[in-house]
Structures are given as structure tokens and as C-alpha cells.
Amino acid sequence: MDGIDHLCFNFSYLAVFLLELAQLIWPKKGLRIATLVFAFAGLLAHTLFLAFKQPTPAMPYGSLLLLGWVFAIFYLYGSLHKGSRAWAVFFLPMVLILVWVAWFVFRDENKGGTWFSGHHFWGMFHGGLLLAASVCIMFGFVTSSMYLIQARRLREKRNPLTGMKLLSLETLERINRRSINIAFPLLTIGLLLGIIRAEKAEAPETPWTAFKILGSFGLWVVATLLMIARYRASLPARKLAWLTIAVFVLVIVTLFASHPFVASGGVQ
Known part of the structure; x- marks a missing residue:
């Protein structure tokens, strides 16, 4: 079940990054809307995962997921208010690296709690x-x-x-x-x-x-x-x-x- 939860926001962020790259070539309104939809969906899934699973920030797994969540917020805020591809190019790779490393490298340390x-x-x-x-x-x-x-x-x-x-x-x-x-x-x-x-x-x-x-x-x-x-x-x-x-x-x-x-x- 944890894997499914992870896939919800991991692949949402990946889709956002690919859509941002696509907009560098084809700056279409439809791509812009799709990007924001995937970004909101990924951030929502990420937020719910942290709220219910409560991975401890005392371990790399929890720390990386929390940092990824914060940078996802930075990206979305910047994308909405700045409208610049730079926010995607610089912030989204960090989000992807943090959440994917947390899952593939440190998921055995997934100790939730209260x-x-x-x-x-x-x-x-x-x-x-x-x-x-x-x-x-x-x-x-x-x-x-x-x-x-x-x-x-x-x-x-x-x-x-x-x-x-x-x-x-x-x-x-x-x-x-x-x-x-x-x-x-x-x-x-x-x-x-x-x-x-x-x-x-x-x-x-x-x-x-x-x-x-x-x-x-x-x-x-x-x-x-x-x-x-x-x-x-x-x-x-x-x-x-x-x-x-x-x-x-x-x-x-x-x-x-x-x-x-x-x-x-x-x-x-």
C-alpha cells in the first residue's frame, strides 16, 4: 500500500516535469492547465501521505519526503505567481530527487508513528x-x-x-x-x-x-x-x-x- 501511495505523488511530479519541458517547445494553454492539475494532485497526495503515515524526520526517509514536500510548495507557488519555467527547471528536479531517493534508497526505514x-x-x-x-x-x-x-x-x-x-x-x-x-x-x-x-x-x-x-x-x-x-x-x-x-x-x-x-x- 505504501508503494501505491508513493506512486501517486512520485509519478505526478514526474508528469509535471515532463509537461514543463514540453511547454519549453510548445507553450500551449492546454499543457499549462494539465501541468497545474498534476502539480496540485501530486502535492495533495504527498500532503495526505505525510499526514497519515507521519514518517519520522529523525530518519533520512522522513527528512527527504518533508523537504520534497516543501520544495513542491515552492514550485507551485512560483509557477502560479511568477509564470517562469525557471522555477520548474530548478525546483522540480530537487523534488523528484528527494522523493525518489527516499523511496528507492531509504524506504526500509519507513517508521511512521505519532x-x-x-x-x-x-x-x-x-x-x-x-x-x-x-x-x-x-x-x-x-x-x-x-x-x-x-x-x-x-x-x-x-x-x-x-x-x-x-x-x-x-x-x-x-x-x-x-x-x-x-x-x-x-x-x-x-x-x-x-x-x-x-x-x-x-x-x-x-x-x-x-x-x-x-x-x-x-x-x-x-x-x-x-x-x-x-x-x-x-x-x-x-x-x-x-x-x-x-x-x-x-x-x-x-x-x-x-x-x-x-x-x-x-x-x-
Whole structure:
């Protein structure tokens, strides 16, 4: 049954991506309507799956599905209000990668439950902070990628109005810097709360030398350096974009390594 549930939104998102690509060649109103129908259907199925199955964000399976859900919302919002193919080209592949990797690689870790409840408040709050920080960093990754592409267009003296329409360099840089500003305190508070919870937990915890814990602290260190670089007036926006992409890669690695501060029994 879980496989059928997954197929409902996995293939809906795939259909949306194919329809978006088709619109690059044939910008027809019918394709536009079909795209929005599949997008709404996929997001609805995805939302219901998360609401009823409640996959724990303490494991890669739940974290990836939740991140995919957030980026699906970003895509749909941008598609409705911006009307730009860029939102599809940059956000939809991330949605597809997140949900398909969750299903094909981590589905054996599909441990649902009632983590979204008052009994698990602090665990939910801790996981929510890290999830929000990951969303901001991934959003920064998308805008950084757009920035590098747009900057290359200008260096090659291409007309920025031709081809895929992207935001201006100034706007992309501003969004990236704001994403960093929001992500850093969320990540810091989330990790501190996780350390406090780990110290008070009765169950034996994962060794502090484990890769997933070291990776999480490494992520915080790199995010700190990124935050410092963000306020350096002498740092070119292009280098800031590359640093943001590096932090994004580390986020993916730590997500795949599982949640660092949750006992094996689940989210408390």
C-alpha cells in the first residue's frame, strides 16, 4: 500500500516535469492547465501521505519526503505567481530527487508513528528547526545556481531576456544572503537543542565520533564560515554562491547519514 501511495505523488511530479519541458517547445494553454492539475494532485497526495503515515524526520526517509514536500510548495507557488519555467527547471528536479531517493534508497526505514504530537513536542521542535534550516540552505543553493548561470550569460554577453528568464543578479544575491541569515540561527538552535536532549536521554545514544554527528557539527562550522563570509563586503557574490552550494552538498550528506541526536527508539 505504501508503494501505491508513493506512486501517486512520485509519478505526478514526474508528469509535471515532463509537461514543463514540453511547454519549453510548445507553450500551449492546454499543457499549462494539465501541468497545474498534476502539480496540485501530486502535492495533495504527498500532503495526505505525510499526514497519515507521519514518517519520522529523525530518519533520512522522513527528512527527504518533508523537504520534497516543501520544495513542491515552492514550485507551485512560483509557477502560479511568477509564470517562469525557471522555477520548474530548478525546483522540480530537487523534488523528484528527494522523493525518489527516499523511496528507492531509504524506504526500509519507513517508521511512521505519532511524532507530530504534544508528547513529542521537543523532538518535533528540534527536528523542525533543522528541517527549516535545511530548506533555507537548499533555497540558497537554488538561487546560487541561478546566480552563476545568469552571471555566465552576462560574461558571455548573451541577452538575459532570451532563453530561460531568470531573476536579476542583484535579486538572486539578495535572496541568497537572506537565506543564509535565516538558516544559521535555525541550525544553531536546532543543534544546541539536540545536544541538550541527547544529554538528558535515558537510552544509549549514538557515539559522538559517529560520522553523522561529526557531519552535523561540520555542517555548523561550515555554515558559520558562510555566515562570516556573508558579511564580508570584499567577498564577491560569485564566491558566496559557490560556498552556499558547498554547504548544500554537506546538508545532503548529513541528511543521508540520518538524524544525529535521536535515540534508536524514535523521536521522543
